[in-house]
Amino acid sequence: MSAVDKAFHGLRHMIATGRLGPGDRIPPEAELGEELGVSRGPLREAVRMLAALGVVEPRHGSGTYVSQLRPEDVIGSLSLTLELLPLSGLLEVYEIRRVLEAHVAAKAAARRTPETVKTLYSLIESMEATEDPTEASELDHRFHAEVARAAENPTLASLLAVFRARSRKYQVFTLPEGPEMRRKSDADHRVLATAIADRDPGAAAGAAEAHVAQTERWLRAFMPPVEETDGGPEDAPS
Amino acid sequence: MSAVDKAFHGLRHMIATGRLGPGDRIPPEAELGEELGVSRGPLREAVRMLAALGVVEPRHGSGTYVSQLRPEDVIGSLSLTLELLPLSGLLEVYEIRRVLEAHVAAKAAARRTPETVKTLYSLIESMEATEDPTEASELDHRFHAEVARAAENPTLASLLAVFRARSRKYQVFTLPEGPEMRRKSDADHRVLATAIADRDPGAAAGAAEAHVAQTERWLRAFMPPVEETDGGPEDAPS
DNA sequence: CGGCCGGGAGTCATCTGATGACTTTCGCTG
């Protein structure tokens, strides 16, 4: 086992067993390195790995701290790399998103508060009022985030936030057909908000699923088709 | 921007723009460090971060290579940290899993091949035959993985695999009540496999959802209730 | 007495140089 692995698993074990809890500061590099039997170089590399995964957070001059270990902390690490995936993978992500958006919409409809409804309509009006595609995209994100928040599952909400961030990179609203898409999208939002306001989970799920499916169709239509690399049946050469 | 950030984002950018593609070997440390304007220390830390996220893979003595960038490569990085989450977060994960397992079951029922059905029943028979809880858990995992595979969405399949791995850590089958749970679980599997064999998506979804919900109830029942840390309303002190 | 401010200790960030371990390639030998 390499020195980096020793440090990585050692540190992870200290957190898993509770010796280090959320918010704790881990020992200084020199001290921890001696305890784990590695020098500072590999130890720092292991700490960076855990930082990339959202488990710890180094603060220059202060120390390195264990994160709160909320599900969103760990899931957020995906956002840095999900956009490196090829388009074919993105379509698979859309399928997941469609299922989960439908679920959170239904749950939001069942649990909504008056404040949620008010916020949703407020966001819709802002969306319909703006001309800036970037601002519209931002408001769209907040609208769906609000629906997810109302479903009362922060893990699911942050997972969907990551998926949406990946999709937003494509900026479909800036295309020539953008304004037309915008109007359709706005109409979808009204249908969804109304279903939630009516406490109608079935309608909300249907509206959310249709909305995502629509976005997915736009992406299929305006992005290059998935290309066969060349040797179809081959698997990962590893 | 720190040297590590410069190296991390620089390298990530080289991959995002296609200058480095899946399977490519990245330049040697000395050379890349000079190009990015950082010394070897921070560069190595940045490479380790990308390695932890499943984007690159260093091979001692040979070089560092970009991964295939399949969705499962990136999602797999979650498995190292998901088990650090507290139990409260786990229940939220179960809700996601319930929705997604229902979806893959329905899709598997719609697309199943005779081979899939044969494999599923073969796994069920092995499960019912064994006494070893560890082996049973392994077979259970393979059964659900086969269902997910039949749904033809590798991203979703690997996401569910990560979620299941987190759940398996609890080894509920080793409890005194284990054998009884095992029989219930086996019965669930038969219902699900039959629904898939009958090409009945609705029944398959219902069976899968009920199966996950059952597991979830066992976990709630036999694990300590979620404890309030003490100062309820406080948020992350950041 | 209280708030502001400066200094010092503690900690992470970075650079440099050197050595070891492992893989791959290529030329030599039989």
Next chain:
DNA sequence: CAGCGAAAGTCATCAGATGACTCCCGGCCG
């Protein structure tokens, strides 16, 4: 032509030194 061994290339690790930043504490001033 096959096998093998040496050499080059590359990552892995260690050590030491310096810089940058944060935090706390004690003194000073109002």
